[in-house]
Amino acid sequence: MNEREAILARIREALTLTAGKPGAHGGGPGHHEPAVSPGPGSARQWLPVVGDSFEERIALFRANSAELKTDFYLLNTREELAKLLVELRDIEGWQRIGSHSGSLTQPACETLALPVCRTDGSYDVHELEKCDAGLTECDALIAQTGSVLVTSRSAGGRALSVLPPHHVVLARREQLLPDLPAAFELVKTKYSPNYPSFASLITGPSRTGDIERILVLGAHGPKKLTILCL
Amino acid sequence: MKSFVREFITQSRHVTQELRHRQLIQTALGKYEVKRDEKKAAFQNWPAARQAAAETKWEAINHLDQHLTDFARRLEARGTVVHWASTAETARDIILGIVRDSKARSIIKSKAMTAEEIHLNDALEHAGFEVVESDLGEYIVQLRKEAPYHIVFPAMHLTRGEISELFARELGSAPTESPEELTMIARRALRQKYITADVGITGANFAIAETGMISITENEGNARLTAALPKVMITLLGIEKILPRLEDLALFLPMLATAGAGQALTCYNSLYGGPRQPGESDGPEQYHVVLLDNRRTQLLADPEQRDALHCIRCGACLNVCPIYRNIGGHTYATTYSGPIGSVITPHLRGLQDWKHLSYASSLCGACTETCPVKIDLHHHLLQNRRNSARQKPSRTEKLTFKLAAVVMNRPRLYAIVKKMARLFQPLHKLVKGSRLDPAYAWTQTRDLPTVPDQSFKDWWRTRA
Structure with missing residues (x-):
């Protein structure tokens, strides 16, 4: 019998005995809470409240971003977006950037007029490491948590959104989702059964509290996260 | 065998008296408590969320065979090699084999308690490979050649001064009191390691049966880099990490973050479902x-304590435990410390050797109350005590109860014993608290109640 069969056999043997349902402390009565039977989308009723209108949701996203130290900008025109990007480039003195092809990233790269390390196909990781910023698109923004949902398909692979010291996300208003259940629903409807090999919910810039529980930004990933939403 | 207990008692006594340790724990966990309560309050219904999480894990664990085969099949369908390991030794051999086959020299690792459990780093280093821990806290304790102090906060027991000294000694950096500068020193030291490493090793927080993906929760981005850059990626996880559906994460990710670190959501929650796929620009080839x-199936076979496999390793029970807060993480001398460690270590490493951990508890139940998946922790501590006594009864205890029964059942004999006690009690003062005292275990730190001059029975008889 191989290892797989041996482990599965032990599991099946163990499961011939039934375990009590959770919530009944010490097996005794009195503490049992009514079953809540988790079903599709049911987490929504217990998770933090999210408003129904776009305005409420964007306000929540903005508030969450502020707490997470994400720089969030809601922009009205492509011109505003271009202007802000140029400002960022000049203030931080970007010399080169990493990016991937996309309907938002393409014009952004042209505006910036800097050398670009493209991660659409194979690329040199040493080149990407030298970039001052990584410009990506995303799958969704999540109001409830202030998160950005990226996948290896929507955001130029696995490394572009984590290796450069500044991650700049270009998003559209329609991409704003209310909550986490909606985000996982989107992953399923958009990609199933051919899922990308990587997906991530990015919630603020990289951080650590490992030294005396004091918050430091930019532990290993980006020190800055900027979200520009058209 | 006895040495585990003796070491535990000596260490406990030492650490509880250390003021510096108390201070560090108070600061670290005090901050945690404030944030945790704030984030819990943001939930519309935290108790119902806990119940739902407990039921979801119950579903996963009680149909583990089905979920595991689904998980493995879906991963394999997209080019992942799935290995099964009954023991720690098998797991180490499998990983060593992969590392050797890939002709690797250096290995980058992100935090994995399962790797601590099987002593993976020792095995890899012994075989001549360089392994670098990339989580900042883990990196610090690795440089100190120590085990992590806490499941979630590995370097919680160190001050910035100590970390600065460590970095100066090991990395040649300039001393600094700033946590930010210290973090940047580690960041610089590790950057090149990611790029040059041939193999990346990670753990996993969840395994999604429905889609064949693993989920990793982290704040720093080190696991993301570990999973992005090396050409070979290995994930080591316990079979109990299963969640049935992708959407279960919508509940489990915020609960893990809230219970574990007082965050609404951890910075990076990433899903990995295979090696680099056709059309993708990066990621591992393998x-x-x-x-x-590693004896999880043995715990599974105990329906009374099976729910200990629901654990999502958030560390919340450690944070609220009066024992953990007094004796600290290293005193346990186990991979998993705190209440959950006291419950599962006897199953994983032998009841008789590790039963003392179940006795080192006030049974206050703070752990059970805080657990986001409602594991019945403090009752399990009691069950461990019962099981160990049943398996190996204590002769002294048996004899004591037998003698007590003899005395209690004979009123005359009882009266004599009472008189003797009154007579000899003044003499007890001479040996009280010393090694000669028969009640030393009690009297070294406490008073023995005195036998009153008159018992109730005597008073009743003589009342006017």
Whole structure:
């Protein structure tokens, strides 16, 4: 019998005995809470409240971003977006950037007029490491948590959104989702059964509290996260 | 065998008296408590969320065979090699084999308690490979050649001064009191390691049966880099990490973050479902997933304590435990410390050797109350006590109860014993608290109640 069969056999043997349902402390009565039977989308009723209108949701996203130290900008025109990007480039003195092809990233790269390390196909990781910023698109923004949902398909692979010291996300208003259940629903409807090999919910810039529980930004990933939403 | 207990008692006594340790724990966990309560309050219904999480894990664990086969099949369908390991030794051999086959020299690792459990780093280093821990806290304790102090906060027991000294000694950096500068020193030291490493090893927080993906929760981005850059990626996880559906994460990710670190959501929650796929620009060429049993099936076979496998390793029970807060993480001398460690270590490493951990508890139940998946922790501590006594009864205890029964059943004999006690009690003062005292275990730190001059029975008889 191989290892797989041996482990599965032990599991099946163990499961011939039934375990009590959770919530009944010490097996005794009195503490049992009514079953809540988790079903599709049911987490929504217990998770933090999210408003129904776009305005409420964007306000929540903005508030969450502020707490997470994400720089969030809601922009009205492509011109505003271009202007802000140029400002960022000049203030931080970007010399080169990493990016991937996309309907938002393409014009952004042209505006910036800097050398670009493209991660659409194979690329040199040493080149990407030298970039001052990584410009990506995303799958969704999540109001409830202030998160950005990226996948290896929507955001130029696995490394572009984590290796450069500044991650700049270009998003559209329609991409704003209310909550986490909606985000996982989107992953399923958009990609199933051919899922990308990587997906991530990015919630603020990289951080650590490992030294005396004091918050430091930019532990290993980006020190800055900027979200520009058209 | 006895040495585990003796070491535990000596260490406990030492650490509880250390003021510096108390101070560090108070600061670290005090901050945690404030944030945790704030984030819990943001939930519309935290108690119902806990119940739902407990039921979801119950579903997963009580149909583990089905979920595990689904998980493995879906991963394999997209080019992942899935390995099964009954023991720690098998798991180490599998990983060593993969590392050797890939002709690797250096290995980058992100935090994995399962790797601590099987002593993976020792095995890899012994075989001549360089392994670098990339989580900042883990990196610090690795440089100190120590085990992590806490499941979630590995370097919680160190001050910035100590870390600065450590970095100066090991990395040649200039001393600094700033946590930010210290973090940047580690960041610089590790950057090149990611790029040059041939193999990346990660753990996993969840395994999604429905889609064949693993989920990793982290704040720093080190696991993301570990999974992005090396050409071979290995994930080691316990078989109990299963969640049935992708959407279960919508509940489990915020609960893990809230209970574990007082965050609404951890910075990076990433899903990995295979090696680099056609059309993708990066990611490993090979992806290996190692499923570890290591006596988890033995715990599964105990329906009374099976729910201990629901644990999502958030560390919340450690943070609220009066024992953990007094004796600290290293005193346990186990991979998993705190209440959950006291419950599962006897199953994983032998009841008689590790039963003392179940006795080192006030049974206050703070752990059970805080657990986000409602594991019945403090009752399990009691059950461990019962099981150990049943398996190996204590002769002294048996004899004591037998003698007591003899005395209690004979009123005359009882009266004599009472008189003797009154007579000899003044003499007790001479030896009280010393090694000669028969009640030393009690009297070294406490008073023995005095036998009153008159018992109730005597008073009743003589009342006017």
